[in-house]
Amino acid sequence: MPGKRAVTTPPLRIALVGFGKIAHDQHMPAIAENPDCTLAAVVDPSATEDVGVPVFASLADLLASDCVVDAVAICTPPQVRRTLAQEAIAAGKHVLLEKPPCAVLSEVATLEEMAHESGVCLFAAWHSRFSAGVGPAKEWLAGREIRSVAIDWREDVRVWHPGQHWIWKAGGFGVFDPGINALSIATEILPRPLCVSGGLLQFPENCETPIAGSVTLEDSAGVPISLTLNFLQTGPQTWDITVETDGGRLVLSEGGSVLTTPEGTHRAPDREYAAIYARFAEVVSAGRSEVDVAPLRLVADAFMRCRFERVAPFHE
Numbered sequence: 001m002p003g004k005r006a007v008t009t010p011p012l013r014i015a016l017v018g019f020g021k022i023a024h025d026q027h028m029p030a031i032a033e034n035p036d037c038t039l040a041a042v043v044d045p046s047a048t049e050d051v052g053v054p055v056f057a058s059l060a061d062l063l064a065s066d067c068v069v070d071a072v073a074i075c076t077p078p079q080v081r082r083t084l085a086q087e088a089i090a091a092g093k094h095v096l097l098e099k100p101p102c103a104v105l106s107e108v109a110t111l112e113e114m115a116h117e118s119g120v121c122l123f124a125a126w127h128s129r130f131s132a133g134v135g136p137a138k139e140w141l142a143g144r145e146i147r148s149v150a151i152d153w154r155e156d157v158r159v160w161h162p163g164q165h166w167i168w169k170a171g172g173f174g175v176f177d178p179g180i181n182a183l184s185i186a187t188e189i190l191p192r193p194l195c196v197s198g199g200l201l202q203f204p205e206n207c208e209t210p211i212a213g214s215v216t217l218e219d220s221a222g223v224p225i226s227l228t229l230n231f232l233q234t235g236p237q238t239w240d241i242t243v244e245t246d247g248g249r250l251v252l253s254e255g256g257s258v259l260t261t262p263e264g265t266h267r268a269p270d271r272e273y274a275a276i277y278a279r280f281a282e283v284v285s286a287g288r289s290e291v292d293v294a295p296l297r298l299v300a301d302a303f304m305r306c307r308f309e310r311v312a313p314f315h316e
Contacts, residue, residue, distance in 0.1 A: 008070045008094065008284055011038040015069045017059055017084055018076035019044035019051075022098070026127075027073055030273035036281040040069045059084055063091045070094060071121075071284065077166040078173065082107035085122075089114045094121040094284050096276075099128075100180050100296050103171030108293050115289055122289040123280050126184035130275035131256030132268035137243075138189040140261055145246040146190065149225040152240045153182040154233035157211070158316055167209065168314070174209025175231040176299045178239075182227065183295040185241060185256050192219040193294075196301040199227075204314035211314055215302050 014031055016023050019042050028051070031039045045057045056062040062069070071094035074081050082102050085095045089111065101124040102108045108124070115122035128134070155178055157167075166172045173180065187194060199215035211232065217225040239255040248262035258267045283290050 010036045012036060012281055012284055013038055013040040013068060013070045015041040015043055015062055015072045017043040017072050017074045019047045020075065023075040026273040027075060030277045033274060034277045034281065037277050041067050059087050071096065074098060078103045079166060079169065079171040082111060085111050086114060089118050089120055092118065092120060096123045096125055096280050099126050099184065100173060101291065105293055105296060105300055108291060108296065112289065112291055121284045121287065122291055123283050124291045125276045126295065127272045127276055128181040128184050128256050129188045130272040132271065133252050133259030133266065134185055134188060134256045136266065137250060137252050137259050140250060141189055141191065141243060141245065146223050147244045148223065149186065149190065150242045151182045151186060151227045152238050153179050153228065154230040154238040156233050156237065157231040162316065168207040170208045172209050174207065175211055175213060175229045179229045180295050180299055181255065182241065183298050185252065187294040190219060192221055194219050194225060194298060196298060196305045199302060199306040200309055201302065201306045202309050202311045204312065205310050206313040211311065213306065215306060
């Protein structure tokens with residue numbers, strides 16, 4: 001039987017665990033603008049900025065203090081998320097996990113079970129699913145015959161992940177750190193489950209994770225899906241999903257924020273992280289967890305089904 005469900009009344013008092021660029025630039029302002037949430041603390045041994053709330057060197061320090069929090073948003077590298085989430089759940093705190101939720105699938109399963117037994121909510125936040133064009137794209141595709149899908153996700157790692165050495169270590173995902181965003185969108189807008197059938201992943205000689213790759217997938221009806229990933233794109237960046245249907249071509253570009261169909265092109269302001277915290281507040285209020293591992297499962301399958309190739313070392 002599950003443990004007694006934690007009762008939380010708004011506003012949800014949240015601690016940000018890990019205070020890097022994404023937490024600072026996206027999570028903090030999204031919390032600030034949501035009347036159902038409030039930033040109660042920051043946990044990061046390297047944090048020096050005055051953010052107007054208590055700053056702790058470790059989650060253990062926070063939990064041992066008299067600072068009251070209802071939930072934690074874990075924004076650290078994926079390799080340490082399970083340990084931190086377990087610590088928070090054991091203390092009766094709701095948990096939001098940045099993407100990817102953990103380094104491996106078994107860790108997510110462990111956290112789900114712990115959250116269920118402890119009566120707290122676990123939320124896996126796939127931020128790209130909240131891009132402006134994703135919901136309308138899903139609606140436009142509903143009922144149409146999908147003939148093929150091409151996902152092209154290429155960006156410059158030196159621009160987006162400078163000095164982040166964890167991304168090249170086991171469990172750091174490499175080019176799948178952005179690539180899993182594409183898979184989170186694909187698994188949301190496409191109507192049937194996806195399977196990895198093969199491909200090639202390129203690993204720099206001095207890295208434990210891939211820097212580029214091409215993955216072939218198909219859905220349960222045999223519709224072909226291609227995924228192209230590259231971490232060495234310079235100049236304009238590419239985050240596109242193209243879907244060929246019996247009703248014409250749909251293109252989601254700029255990471256899902258721009259939708260183009262035969263009827264025209266639609267763009268809306270970026271509200272991904274605001275929407276994440278709105279959903280998190282809803283999940284906690286409803287007393288349920290929301291954890292979809294489909295994108296992470298596809299990454300794991302790519303590591304199992306694709307060929308590996310060693311390429312030139314990577315240096316920043």
